[in-house]
Amino acid sequence: MQSQDDVVARTRPSRSPARLLGALAVVLALCALSFWAGRITLAKPQARTEAPKESVIVDVTEQSVGRSLTVNTTVTTPRQPLAPNTMAGTLTALSAQDSYAAGDVVYRVDNHPVRVIAGSIPMYRDLAAGAKGADVTALNAALIAMGHLSGEAGETYTQATARAVRAWQKALGIEQTGSVARGEVIIVPSLPLAISFNEETAVIGNQLAGGERLLQAPGGDPQFVMQLLPQQATLIPNDTVVTVKYEDHSWPAVITETREGEGGNTKDLTLRAPDGGVVCGSECAVLPATDTQYLSTAAELVPPQTGPAVPVSALTSQPGGSTEVTVIEGEAERQVPVKVLASQDGLAIVEGVKVGDKVRVFGGSKEGA
Structure with a gap:
């Protein structure tokens, strides 16, 4: 007859070596994960250091800046028989x-x-x-x-x-x-x-x-009309100075009237000479003998300004609202206040420096004269 202890022993599940190894692997993995998490949580944040801005040295030169828009002017001329x-x-x-x-x-x-x-x-x-x-x-x-x-x-x-x-x-x-x-x-x-x-x-x-x-x-004075898209017309106020060109002739003109073009898709700007006369003045006979022609016209949006020029990146704004450039004199450099007269396409015309001065331009890649 089997004893009670033998019966109990037989009913307990057996623990195979494979199951024991699997349990051990899980425990080790959990330990490793806890160690890695502790490293990530406890590590000190690294400070970000900004590299100093590089610069170049350039000469102040005399330049002209301005802005113009080139469009076509339609010229219509009435005809009479000879x-x-x-x-x-x-x-x-x-x-x-x-x-x-x-x-x-x-x-x-x-x-x-x-x-x-x-x-x-x-x-x-x-x-x-x-x-x-x-x-x-x-x-x-x-x-x-x-x-x-x-x-x-x-x-x-x-x-x-x-x-x-x-x-x-x-x-x-x-x-x-x-x-x-x-x-x-x-x-x-x-x-x-x-x-x-x-x-x-x-x-x-x-x-x-x-x-x-x-x-x-x-048979009469030629009529000069700039036909523009509405977006273009907003760039050209009525006091804009325009220059109409034909071959080697140039005629200044002013806008005297703005009206809706045919179909409402354009703006028609009527041009006259500054004195109120016909744009081509006494030279209208040089225009081709056609009823309608198209002449290149430059609209001066920003009047040209000429003077000492520096890159815009050479300018630094001061807390009081003034603007300065760094002028290089041999081994020394000094901050010089300047007045910006005009700027365009990364170039500024300034007062306060003279042509030939050397200034520091920030954000460059190398230094040069």
Whole structure:
């Protein structure tokens, strides 16, 4: 018969070596985790040290700063017809000049050159030796302007006039008659003049009988309008000085009116000369002979300022509100108060230092003269 102790011993769970090793591993892991946590919790925080700012030394130089916005100005010019053609034949060529002076060829009929001169009456007759009148005066003035005749432009067609006409005809490569037929010359009010062609009547190959209005010229003052996006218009107040440019010509202008553009998507800024006149003044004749053209225009948002210039990073603000730069003199340096006159794109024009001084610029990577 089994004893009670034997029965109890048999009912107890047995502890295998594997289970004992697993329990030991868990205990060791918990100890290691507690040790690591204690290290992290008890370690002292490391202090952050800022590296000193590096700097460079630069020379004070004379510079100009300012700000402008470049946009297009639309120029529209009304047109009026000039004197009609009086030569019959086939229109064989049209000139392609922006502006015409005395004696210039404007078109050809049967390959014969039709020229332009300035005068007070139209060319209504043939001109030859002995003729008198305002049309002869216009011819003599043109011959003088071209260098074929000297003296004053009289109203009489003299032998000198005839010789000058033959010289003109020789230069053109046409028959040297010494006289001018009615259809060979067009008289216009003034020269130089931006002459354009009527697109309906001035077509090469057209048969001309006389009386056709082939030529047209500006019939009033050109209108200058800057068309801007609303965002651009907010940058340009009405007192902004603008400069309109065409080739080597520059014309100052002011804004006299601002209105909504067509469709409400633009702002139209009307320009006039500072004295209230037309922008191009006495030089409007140099503009191309087109109804509409676009000219580059610079709007001066910040007036240019010239003087000693330093990088903005050389400036330091003081508690009292003043501004200083560090001027280097040999091995020594001193703080110099300055007045900032203008700044743009990291450059400042200042009073208080002179061109050639050396100043310290903070935030650089190396030192140099």
